[in-house]
Amino acid sequence: MTGDMKPMKTIRDVASNVILALTLTLTGATSMADSSHAQAQPQAQATSPTTGVMVILTVKPGITREQVTAVMPDEVRQTVQLYLNGMVREWYSRSDGRGALFLLNVKDVAEGHAIMDGLPLAKQDLVDHEYIAIGPLMPLRLLMMKP
Incomplete structure (x- = not known):
């Protein structure tokens, strides 16, 4: 050898x-x-300690593209502000076009809920969220x- x-x-x-x-x-x-x-x-x-929360955002069935697009300017502004404040670590579009995926810098799912529920799409009840605590x-x- x-x-x-x-x-x-x-x-x-x-x-x-x-x-x-x-x-x-x-x-x-x-x-x-x-x-x-x-x-x-x-x-x-x-x-594993929770070091963040993954959020899968899905547009609710029956919601039209027009309904979502009307809210997107405010949604994007607020999401960018969350990113600049260090709350959003990463975010991606879903390749199926039905929503997005976020990695949040939060200590638990409750804090993730508080952030996502404050965004315009959630306030207008246009999307569903799935929350998954992540860690090492x-x-x-x-x-x-x-x-």
């Missing part, structure tokens, strides 16, 4: 560990971890454990 092949093996091993960690988390197998290790970890680390990728903690 040549010297330049060893780093590839290391990268492959790390990638395998990440894939395994993701698989275990997604299938719920991490809850079957050794109870002695679980006791050693602080309870606060058992779940938890399977990465498995890689940080000592063997």
